[in-house]
Amino acid sequence: MSIPVVKVAVIGGSAIIGSGFPVEFSGVEVIEDDMTHDTPFGPSAPFTHASVDGLEFLYVPFHGITPEIRNTEPDSASERLFYVLLRAGVKKIIGCALCGSTNRLLDPADVVIPDGFVDYTTKRAQSLTRSLRAKGVETESIMYRLHQALCPTLSSLLVEGSKEAGFPRVFSRGTVGVAEGPRLESPSEIRLRYTEAGIDVVTMNLVPEVYFAREIGACYAALELVSNYGEGLVSTEWSGPEAFKEFQRRWARPSAEAILWALRRLDPDDDGCGCSTHRWRSIIT
Numbered sequence: 001m002s003i004p005v006v007k008v009a010v011i012g013g014s015a016i017i018g019s020g021f022p023v024e025f026s027g028v029e030v031i032e033d034d035m036t037h038d039t040p041f042g043p044s045a046p047f048t049h050a051s052v053d054g055l056e057f058l059y060v061p062f063h064g065i066t067p068e069i070r071n072t073e074p075d076s077a078s079e080r081l082f083y084v085l086l087r088a089g090v091k092k093i094i095g096c097a098l099c100g101s102t103n104r105l106l107d108p109a110d111v112v113i114p115d116g117f118v119d120y121t122t123k124r125a126q127s128l129t130r131s132l133r134a135k136g137v138e139t140e141s142i143m144y145r146l147h148q149a150l151c152p153t154l155s156s157l158l159v160e161g162s163k164e165a166g167f168p169r170v171f172s173r174g175t176v177g178v179a180e181g182p183r184l185e186s187p188s189e190i191r192l193r194y195t196e197a198g199i200d201v202v203t204m205n206l207v208p209e210v211y212f213a214r215e216i217g218a219c220y221a222a223l224e225l226v227s228n229y230g231e232g233l234v235s236t237e238w239s240g241p242e243a244f245k246e247f248q249r250r251w252a253r254p255s256a257e258a259i260l261w262a263l264r265r266l267d268p269d270d271d272g273c274g275c276s277t278h279r280w281r282s283i284i285t
């Protein structure tokens with residue numbers, strides 16, 4: 001199936017699993033569902049091509065990860081997913097995830113729209129360009145800065161959208177630590193690696209999305225929803241999967257509504273944020 005030309009994408013994550021996004025929300029029209037695309041890394045996860053109030057967007061659930069597609073190299077979910085977004089010509093990307101608090105002031109159901117991150121991952125693809133070249137696909141070599149890794153315009157729309165969706169507390173800045181996973185962290189790791197380093201929340205899937213978005217010249221912002229305390233931060237007494245399930249039942253739909261609120265108001269052609277100027281053709285090819 002050929003990749004449609006679309007300027008906006010939503011990369012689903014644990015924050016909206018079970019919400020029915022996007023098909024079960026009013027105002028959303030599905031143009032094409034269950035679209036799997038061939039990529040140099042293998043078939044992609046199934047995409048949905050939809051529109052809301054006339055704005056077309058692509059949606060892929062859970063970071064493009066499936067039982068067959070892992071988030072680690074080689075042929076990772078992000079390499080496949082961003083190949084599709086590159087070919088589609090996507091310029092604005094919204095991501096989302098559940099996260100653990102590593103700042104003692106944060107509680108479950110707080111939303112953080114981050115303005116910074118620290119990458120602790122060890123097995124993720126680092127460059128879409130390099131991955132494509134390794135597959136024999138000729139592509140421009142891109143160098144970029146990350147002083148404004150998260151788009152301020154998209155982020156402010158997510159802040160407003162989260163408030164409108166009814167979250168009790170919404171933070172317009174914060175630093176995300178990205179863990180390799182898939183295990184959760186030990187109390188010592190939470191304290192030494194995250195809390196004492198000034199990191200506010202820990203999650204597993206902001207990387208490499210945030211790099212690859214810059215590499216393809218797209219703005220990127222993410223909604224991070226605190227679902228639990230980092231181990232040892234406040235108390236070690238939480239009940240695991242059941243608590244997560246209950247939490248998701250309560251907050252998955254408001255998370256999706258926050259994203260839809262932002263989609264309804266974003267201008268896919270607005271480049272006033274300057275994100276696209278922070279990348280250039282590399283002198284080293």
Ligand SMILES: [Zn+2]
Pocket residue numbers: 151152153154219220273274275276
């Ligand atoms: Zn931007």
